[in-house]
Amino acid sequence: MLNHVEQLAVGVVVIAFAQPNSLVAYQHRQRLDHVLLLSDPERRAYAAFGLGRGSVLRVWLDPRVWARYLQLMIRGRRPERAHEDTLQLGGDMLIDADGRIGWIYRSRGPEDRPSVTDIQAALRGLRARPEGRS
Amino acid sequence: MTLAPGHQLPDLALTDTQGRTVPLSALAGEETLIVFLRHLA
Numbered sequence: 517m518l519n520h521v522e523q524l525a526v527g528v529v530v531i532a533f534a535q536p537n538s539l540v541a542y543q544h545r546q547r548l549d550h551v552l553l554l555s556d557p558e559r560r561a562y563a564a565f566g567l568g569r570g571s572v573l574r575v576w577l578d579p580r581v582w583a584r585y586l587q588l589m590i591r592g593r594r595p596e597r598a599h600e601d602t603l604q605l606g607g608d609m610l611i612d613a614d615g616r617i618g619w620i621y622r623s624r625g626p627e628d629r630p631s632v633t634d635i636q637a638a639l640r641g642l643r644a645r646p647e648g649r650s
Numbered sequence: 651m652t653l654a655p656g657h658q659l660p661d662l663a664l665t666d667t668q669g670r671t672v673p674l675s676a677l678a679g680e681e682t683l684i685v686f687l688r689h690l691a
Contacts, residue, residue, distance in 0.1 A: 521683060521685075524683060526680070526681040526682055526683050527677070527680045527681065527682040527683070528682070528683050528685065529677055529682055529683070529684045529685070530684075530685045530687060531664065531684060531685070531686050531687065532686075532687040532690060533687075534689070534690050536665045536666065536667050536668075536669055538690060539667050539690075540667045542690045543667060552666065552672075553666065553667050554664040554665065554666055554672055555664060555665045555666070555667075556662075556664050556665075560662050561662050561664060561674060561686070562686060564652070564653050564660055564662060565652070565653050565686065566652035566653065567686055598689040598690070599689070599690070600689040600690065601689065602688070602689055604688055604689065605688060606685070606686040606687050606688045607686045608683065608684065608685050608686070609683070609684040609686075610681065610682070610683055610684075611659060611677060611678070611681065611682045611683075611684060612681055613678065613679060613680050613681055614658075614678060615658055615659045615675055615677065615678025615679075616656065616657070616658055616659075617653055617654065617655050617656065617657050617658075617659065618655055619655060620653070620654065620655060623688075626688060635683060639681070642681075
């Protein structure tokens with residue numbers, strides 16, 4: 517999804533709970549030079565947005581997760597060994613120009629991320645609200 | 651309190667790849683997609 521966000525015509529900020537020095541290598545590896553990467557090792561922002569940890573069953577043994585990994589491998593991605601907490605879940609948020617949260621998607625599992633189409637729809641909804649315009 | 655749509659971004663301080671402190675609230679100014687990653691692998 518991060519490779520397609522340029523279509524959205526919004527600023528993009530990526531937050532991870534790895535240390536800042538690990539993020540530098542990740543940024544180059546993933547070719548994310550166009551986005552701001554921020555480190556949140558204490559996961560205070562994750563907690564503030566209500567992004568929790570999944571169970572071992574949901575994160576590692578759910579067939580939807582393995583199907584997603586298989587899909588990525590078919591596309592040429594090689595999974596690498598994780599050095600951080602693999603149970604931590606992610607999410608996606610849209611913020612308006614006034615710094616107000618417009619939309620939140622909290623992942624329920626590793627493979628559960630909104631598509632670019634989902635985000636575009638959320639963005640349209642946000643822009644259609646009178647208070648969402650700036 | 652868990653943040654929800656309609657709330658303002660908090661002043662939580664994060665760190666960029668250069669080691670600089672960036673408060674979340676500083677992201678105001680343009681429409682922004684924030685992506686929270688899982689692990690980096």
